[in-house]
Amino acid sequence: MNELHVAGLTKSYGAAEQSVLRGLDLTVPAGALTAVLGPSGCGKTTMLRIIAGFLRADAGTVRLGDRLLNGPGVHLPPERRRIGIVPQEGALFPHLSVARNVAFGLTGSDRAERRHRTAEMLELVGLAGYDDRMPHELSGGQQQRVAVARALAPRPGLVLLDEPFNALDSALRAGVRSDVRAALRATGATAVLVTHDQQEALSTADLVAVVRDGRVAQSATPQDLYQRPADPWVADFVGDAVLLPGTVDTHGTARTALGTVPLATPSQALRTGTVLLRPEQLRLTSTDSEGAVRGTVTDVCYYGHDAMVTVTVEGHDTPVGIRVTGPLSVRPGEETGVLIVGEAALHP
Numbered sequence: 001m002n003e004l005h006v007a008g009l010t011k012s013y014g015a016a017e018q019s020v021l022r023g024l025d026l027t028v029p030a031g032a033l034t035a036v037l038g039p040s041g042c043g044k045t046t047m048l049r050i051i052a053g054f055l056r057a058d059a060g061t062v063r064l065g066d067r068l069l070n071g072p073g074v075h076l077p078p079e080r081r082r083i084g085i086v087p088q089e090g091a092l093f094p095h096l097s098v099a100r101n102v103a104f105g106l107t108g109s110d111r112a113e114r115r116h117r118t119a120e121m122l123e124l125v126g127l128a129g130y131d132d133r134m135p136h137e138l139s140g141g142q143q144q145r146v147a148v149a150r151a152l153a154p155r156p157g158l159v160l161l162d163e164p165f166n167a168l169d170s171a172l173r174a175g176v177r178s179d180v181r182a183a184l185r186a187t188g189a190t191a192v193l194v195t196h197d198q199q200e201a202l203s204t205a206d207l208v209a210v211v212r213d214g215r216v217a218q219s220a221t222p223q224d225l226y227q228r229p230a231d232p233w234v235a236d237f238v239g240d241a242v243l244l245p246g247t248v249d250t251h252g253t254a255r256t257a258l259g260t261v262p263l264a265t266p267s268q269a270l271r272t273g274t275v276l277l278r279p280e281q282l283r284l285t286s287t288d289s290e291g292a293v294r295g296t297v298t299d300v301c302y303y304g305h306d307a308m309v310t311v312t313v314e315g316h317d318t319p320v321g322i323r324v325t326g327p328l329s330v331r332p333g334e335e336t337g338v339l340i341v342g343e344a345a346l347h348p
């Protein structure tokens, strides 16, 4: 099995002050799908291109299993890395049929073996029988499935997916995403999915590495990342966050503009800090409910499965978002009570 281990990767384009990667460390366990999530320009594609061998790092190492791909004096060419790549928009060879696209990397195997493997891969991505179609006769989602089949066919040690669902409309995206994940699981491939879409990372990957300014700010399971973000920036980047100044009481609670909240990890060292809550930890209630603070509804965004209600409260400059499921009974301009449910994290 092939664990990917990236250590101390640095890269600048031109002058050193244009440093894009600044000592990036990333470990992807064998057989796991890790999403690399970060804002535009944080260095995700640069990292992917170095792992693939298309670009040289200034320093750092890339290992796949027991093979050193990049290191001091070592730069294995892309074709010798055993890495499959799924680019942003499939990039199928337009003049080759679906079957010939999938079989493209199967050099070294005989004709019968190539046919067998191609059929197996097309079946895996739900395109059995599409062998003779040409790429322009496929939908965007089907083209991406062929690109995944092509990447997996030569049994690569690692699959790199570079924002592969970007060009698909949102209705199609969820289906293609879960089929691609199933195909990766079925082959036991170790995979890296680069994305700037938080929902995509959380819902698709086994692990999510959040990149900020050319370094991994946090790498964790989707649930850990959402519930225990390393700092307020990660919290805000991975989902909606309500960040409030808080003062710690002696009994493991913090006082905020939204009331007093128990701390998940009572703080010994911190007397004040930033209290982190998720919008689903806030409840709208009547203004005279026990423990509730008063606020004014300023906006309501209805999404069908839930709604985001924005409320301003006294003593806090920034309006807070409250996720409401079920019937919605408030309108902008109305007074409401706001109650915190559950525990909060405190950050310096």
Ligand SMILES: Nc1ncnc2c1ncn2[C@@H]1O[C@H](COP(=O)(O)OP(=O)(O)OP(=O)(O)O)[C@@H](O)[C@H]1O
Residues within 6 Å of the ligand: 013, 020, 038, 039, 040, 041, 042, 043, 044, 045, 046, 047, 196
């Ligand atoms: N060939 C290049 N020459 C000079 N600068 C580059 C080059 N490629 C990328 N950059 C710069 O490096 C930074 C990181 O780019 P990169 O494409 O790795 O980011 P990214 O996180 O993948 O962004 P996005 O999500 O927008 O694709 C950007 O500021 C970009 O302008």
